[in-house]
Amino acid sequence: MDDFSGKVAVVTGSSGIGFGAALYFAKAGATVHLCGNDTAHNTKAEAAAKDLNLSVSLVDVSDAEDVERWINSIGDQNGIDILVNAAAVQTYGTTETTDIAHWTRVIGINLTSCFLTSHFAYPYMKAKGGGAILHVSSVQGHANQNGVLAYATSKGGIHAMVRAQAVDAAKDGIRVNSISPGSVRTPLLEFAAQTVVGEGNPIEDVIAEFGAAHPIGRVGTVAETSAIIAFLCGDRAGFCTGGDYLIDGGLTAGLGV
Numbered sequence: 001m002d003d004f005s006g007k008v009a010v011v012t013g014s015s016g017i018g019f020g021a022a023l024y025f026a027k028a029g030a031t032v033h034l035c036g037n038d039t040a041h042n043t044k045a046e047a048a049a050k051d052l053n054l055s056v057s058l059v060d061v062s063d064a065e066d067v068e069r070w071i072n073s074i075g076d077q078n079g080i081d082i083l084v085n086a087a088a089v090q091t092y093g094t095t096e097t098t099d100i101a102h103w104t105r106v107i108g109i110n111l112t113s114c115f116l117t118s119h120f121a122y123p124y125m126k127a128k129g130g131g132a133i134l135h136v137s138s139v140q141g142h143a144n145q146n147g148v149l150a151y152a153t154s155k156g157g158i159h160a161m162v163r164a165q166a167v168d169a170a171k172d173g174i175r176v177n178s179i180s181p182g183s184v185r186t187p188l189l190e191f192a193a194q195t196v197v198g199e200g201n202p203i204e205d206v207i208a209e210f211g212a213a214h215p216i217g218r219v220g221t222v223a224e225t226s227a228i229i230a231f232l233c234g235d236r237a238g239f240c241t242g243g244d245y246l247i248d249g250g251l252t253a254g255l256g257v
């Protein structure tokens with residue numbers, strides 16, 4: 001396990017990939033501040049991390065004032081070394097069926113949030129002489145299924161944001177990267193599976209089908225996403241910035257024909 005002793009890590013998304021990364025950092029010695037807007041997720045995360053240096057806050061990552069207040073309350077104590085953005089919603093809609101409210105909500109939660117947290121955390125990282133920012137994107141930012149207009153746009157936007165942030169931030173010792181997962185077993189994936197089978201029906205067969213679409217033959221795990229997030233935010237990745245890292249079981253390597 002990487003050593004994050006003495007580091008302050010800020011993570012958004014209190015279930016699934018975000019929670020997994022937060023737990024990893026805390027077990028590896030960091031002081032971790034996690035947030036989410038779902039009180040059930042927050043309470044569960046808090047209970048699972050009760051013996052660790054991990055706090056959980058109720059924050060809407062699409063709300064600039066909420067994010068500023070939360071980040072400042074952390075940075076003013078011990079600064080910030082690491083920022084991981086994993087909060088997001090997955091929704092469905094085409095150009096025809098996506099209304100303005102849907103579009104604005106998804107771009108706000110999935111994309112603008114990455115700017116907001118970076119914007120407010122940046123001065124604290126700079127004051128420490130550097131840091132690492134990691135945004136969780138998706139394979140859907142590279143190529144996508146039908147009917148995910150707003151989601152895919154938000155994830156593709158993250159790839160561009162990473163490049164733009166990385167070239168500007170290198171002079172301040174701040175590295176910026178993203179990961180693009182394929183299917184990973186989390187509440188979000190279970191929601192997607194439930195959408196396929198309908199409310200109340202079992203999802204295991206659909207999860208297995210999702211897995212079969214990946215050349216490796218299964219969906220990924222939160223342990224696997226936590227490992228790559230920790231690597232990219234740690235000293236061993238000191239020469240990595242401006243990149244997107246696929247963790248997709250080979251999904252985007254194939255043509256599916």
Ligand SMILES: NC(=O)c1ccc[n+]([C@@H]2O[C@H](COP(=O)([O-])OP(=O)(O)OC[C@H]3O[C@@H](n4cnc5c(N)ncnc54)[C@H](O)[C@@H]3O)[C@@H](O)[C@H]2O)c1
Pocket residue numbers: 012013014015016017018035036037038041059060061062085086087088089090109136137138139180181182183184185186187188189
């Ligand atoms: N699980 C997958 O298969 C998969 C694949 C590709 C990309 N991703 C990405 O991974 C990231 C984490 O997703 P996950 O799979 O862990 O799903 P998840 O649903 O478990 O986690 C997302 C978290 O974000 C929180 N959230 C949603 N809106 C918020 C808001 N406005 N403010 C604060 N928190 C909010 C949710 O409450 C939830 O806890 C997301 O960016 C997602 O797009 C997931």
